[in-house]
Amino acid sequence: MTDVATSGTPVLDVRSVAVDLGGRLALKDIDLTVRVGDLVGLIGPNGAGKTTLLRAILGLLTPHTGSIHLDGQPADRSRGTVGYVPQRHEFAWDFPLPVAKAVLTGRTHRIGWLRRPRAADREAVDEALERVAMTELRHRPIGELSGGQRQRVLVARALALRPRLLLLDEPFTGLDVPTQELLTSLFSQLSDEGKALLMTTHDLPAAADLATRLCLLNKTVIAEGPPDTLRDPAVWLRAFGVAKSDQLLTSLGVTR
Amino acid sequence: MNSVMDFLTGPWEHLFMRRAFAVAVMCGIVSGVVGAHVVLRGMAFIGDAVSHSVFPGVAIAFVFQFNLVLGGAVAGLLTALAVAVFSQNRRLKEDTVIGVFFAAAFGLGIVILSTAPGYSGSLESFLFGQILGISDGDVVTVAVMGLILLLIAGAVHKELVTVSLDRETATAMGLPVFALDVVLYALVTVTVVISLQAVGNILVLALLITPAACARLLTDRIGIMMALAPAIGAGSAVLGLYLSYAYNLAAGGLIVLVVTGVFIVCWLLAPRHGLLTARTHRRGHALAPDDVAAAPAQPTDNTALVERTPAA
Numbered sequence: 171m172t173d174v175a176t177s178g179t180p181v182l183d184v185r186s187v188a189v190d191l192g193g194r195l196a197l198k199d200i201d202l203t204v205r206v207g208d209l210v211g212l213i214g215p216n217g218a219g220k221t222t223l224l225r226a227i228l229g230l231l232t233p234h235t236g237s238i239h240l241d242g243q244p245a246d247r248s249r250g251t252v253g254y255v256p257q258r259h260e261f262a263w264d265f266p267l268p269v270a271k272a273v274l275t276g277r278t279h280r281i282g283w284l285r286r287p288r289a290a291d292r293e294a295v296d297e298a299l300e301r302v303a304m305t306e307l308r309h310r311p312i313g314e315l316s317g318g319q320r321q322r323v324l325v326a327r328a329l330a331l332r333p334r335l336l337l338l339d340e341p342f343t344g345l346d347v348p349t350q351e352l353l354t355s356l357f358s359q360l361s362d363e364g365k366a367l368l369m370t371t372h373d374l375p376a377a378a379d380l381a382t383r384l385c386l387l388n389k390t391v392i393a394e395g396p397p398d399t400l401r402d403p404a405v406w407l408r409a410f411g412v413a414k415s416d417q418l419l420t421s422l423g424v425t426r
Numbered sequence: 427m428n429s430v431m432d433f434l435t436g437p438w439e440h441l442f443m444r445r446a447f448a449v450a451v452m453c454g455i456v457s458g459v460v461g462a463h464v465v466l467r468g469m470a471f472i473g474d475a476v477s478h479s480v481f482p483g484v485a486i487a488f489v490f491q492f493n494l495v496l497g498g499a500v501a502g503l504l505t506a507l508a509v510a511v512f513s514q515n516r517r518l519k520e521d522t523v524i525g526v527f528f529a530a531a532f533g534l535g536i537v538i539l540s541t542a543p544g545y546s547g548s549l550e551s552f553l554f555g556q557i558l559g560i561s562d563g564d565v566v567t568v569a570v571m572g573l574i575l576l577l578i579a580g581a582v583h584k585e586l587v588t589v590s591l592d593r594e595t596a597t598a599m600g601l602p603v604f605a606l607d608v609v610l611y612a613l614v615t616v617t618v619v620i621s622l623q624a625v626g627n628i629l630v631l632a633l634l635i636t637p638a639a640c641a642r643l644l645t646d647r648i649g650i651m652m653a654l655a656p657a658i659g660a661g662s663a664v665l666g667l668y669l670s671y672a673y674n675l676a677a678g679g680l681i682v683l684v685v686t687g688v689f690i691v692c693w694l695l696a697p698r699h700g701l702l703t704a705r706t707h708r709r710g711h712a713l714a715p716d717d718v719a720a721a722p723a724q725p726t727d728n729t730a731l732v733e734r735t736p737a738a
Contacts, residue, residue: 228598249600261592265466266646278588279599284581311646327595 179242180205181335181366182227187236189219189226196222199390200236204335204368209361211381212370215410218388220370221257224337227368228254240335250279253328253336257343258320263312269323270308273298276327291330298329301356318349325353336360338369342376354380437671445560446624446667449568450681453621453633454659456572459579460617461638462655463610466648467590470635471521476611477618477630478528479505481535484552484622489542495571498619499612505531506611555626555678557667564623571620575613582609587648624663625678632682633659640689643696662688 182204189197197219204210212220225231227238229246238245240252253276265272273295274287281287299305302322307315312323321341328336338357342350357380361367371377377384378397386392386400386409393405400406437443464473483501487494508527513520539549551559579586589596589606597603614634621630637659641651666681694702 229600230594230598249598252598254595254598256592256595260594262466262590265587265591266642266648266651267587267591268647271648272591275584275588275591276595278584278596279601281584283585313646 180239181208181241182368183237183239183242184223184227185237185239187223187226187238188234189222189231190234191222191231195234195389197226197233197389200387201391202385202394204366206334206364206366207361207382209357209367209380209382210369211377211384212368212387213372213374213377213384213409214370214387214392218409220387221339223387224254224339224368224370227337228252251331251333251335253331253333255324255328255336255338255341257339258317258324261320261324263315263320265312267312268309269304269312269315270295270299272312272323273326273330276330280331294330294332295326298326301329302326303352318345321345321349321353325356334365336365336367336369338367340371341369342371342373350376433668433672437668442558442560443667443671445562445565446557446677447664448565449560449624450557450663450667451660452568452572453624454637454661454663455656456575456617457621457630457633458637458641458654458656458659459576459652460613461634461636461659462641462648462651463579463586463590464614465635465638465642467610470631471524472611473614473618473631473634475505475509475524475528476502476614477627477634479531480615480619480622481552481627482531482538483535484619484627485535485538485542488548488552489538494622495567495616495619498622499615501531502611502615502618551626552622553626553628554676555622555624555629557624557677557681560623568620568623571616575616575620578609579613582606583652586610625681629678629682632685633663636682636685636689637662640685640692643689643692643700658688659685 180203182202184200184202187197187200188195200223202210202223212223214220222231226233227240227245229249232246240248274291276298277287277291277294281291296305299308302325304319304322304326307319312320315323325338325341328338341353341357345353354376357367357369361382369377369381381397383395384397384400385394386405388409388411392409393400393402437447461473464470480498480502483497483499483504484494485497486501487497505527509520509523512518512523512527535552536549539545539552542548585601585606586609588599589601589603593603617634618630621633624630625633638651638655640658641654644654645651662685663681666684667677669675669684670677670680692700694700697703
């Protein structure tokens with residue numbers, strides 16, 4: 171598996187995918203490849219279909235046309251191999267669980283029916299907590315965590331699976347600067363270690379700094395490439411569907 | 427002293443009271459465990475719906491003399507199906523459809539029951555329980571079904587928790603979320619049916635929801651909650667029976683009143699979260715110097731205020 175990966179088989183391969191949501195075409199002609207070590211920022215306005223694309227990759231939506239492959243396998247046969255970090259409000263924070271137990275639920279399907287967690291599961295949880303700097307808070311009830319700590323719990327839950335591909339939905343939204351910095355450096359480390367990451371974001375400057383590649387999405391892929399190559403303002407204006415916005419372009423660092 | 431001993435040992439001299447204690451304790455335990463899942467998923471209303479929708483099945487089973495649990499389960503399932511089908515109409519929300527159908531199921535149950543001889547007596551026993559008139563066979567049924575329910579609840583515990591925490595991610599992992607929902611509904615249905623005899627159709631919700639709600643107030647650990655809820659349910663059931671025997675009052679109603687009393691005490695006095703304890707806890711925080719180191723945020727704010735006041 172490692173040989174295949176290093177020789178360049180994409181961890182994620184999305185080909186001419188179209189997704190139909192209740193009769194409305196939410197995504198069309200999506201081509202996206204994420205390889206080992208990639209940290210791809212998925213950028214687009216609200217309603218561009220970012221979360222829809224993540225859900226299709228997770229197998230929660232069936233594409234209307236096209237194919238999605240994970241490590242060369244069709245996505246619906248690779249269920250449970252992808253680390254997923256949903257938006258924070260998707261999670262029942264009022265549940266009476268300590269941090270470590272919540273992180274362990276990321277491995278429920280791996281542990282298997284009628285089985286208790288084994289040493290490998292506990293090690294994976296310990297390691298994940300360490301990486302998001304939550305080891306000291308492992309016994310804290312999840313209901314008592316701050317927003318930044320909650321985001322770190324969700325990242326740890328995904329990492330506890332030791333996935334090769336990590337999907338993150340708006341991981342930086344509403345976080346304070348220290349948590350943003352912690353997660354930014356964690357994501358770079360993960361990509362250096364050969365994980366593949368795909369994250370949706372509104373925080374364009376941060377994404378441009380962090381990502382190895384950006385993918386501008388608005389129903390379809392408007393442009394894709396390393397941040398440096400996306401200097402053409404027209405591309406950004408098209409992705410966000412605005413005629414002209416100096417503020418947008420400045421905030422992106424496209425023009426200065 | 428003697429009267430206390432009489433209060434404690436008196437009921438045990440009667441076989442019907444011994445059976446009542448056995449059934450009440452078992453129902454309290456099972457309802458506590460299943461109820462904890464119901465409360466944590468915020469589906470208490472579903473429990474209400476199930477307790478009504480099993481009624482026609484139980485009534486039919488009663489009139490035609492076959493297994494009450496089976497009859498109740500079939501009726502519950504059919505009602506759930508009707509709700510699922512009629513909810514497809516997007517103008518109506520699911521809870522509205524549930525409201526329509528559980529009232530309908532209840533009406534149907536009463537009509538069926540009215541065909542049986544001794545109608546009002548049997549209606550009353552369905553509504554409020556007949557815990558003092560339980561047979562040995564009933565005790566065995568409750569014991570066996572209760573044990574099966576506990577085993578199933580234990581077997582799928584971590585999967586149920588995972589789904590309740592985050593449905594979307596659980597689905598993405600490949601957990602059979604729909605099947606797990608069905609298992610949870612089935613657990614609720616059977617729990618309701620076996621508890622019918624103890625506290626009756628209307629009051630069964632109190633055994634399902636209230637002890638779990640008490641336990642949630644008392645702890646932030648699901649493991650402790652899973653132990654506390656059954657203990658509170660069983661303990662309240664026993665105390666209710668004692669009171670019922672001593673004062674010759676309705677057993678089912680007293681069990682519910684006792685468990686509701688426990689709920690109110692928990693709500694007021696629960697550690698850290700109770701109304702009164704939270705207040706004294708906060709006051710203690712402001713006064714105790716030991717806590718300053720533990721909670722630096724608050725004192726820092728205070729000093730800032732103090733420093734600013736003279737300047738302004």
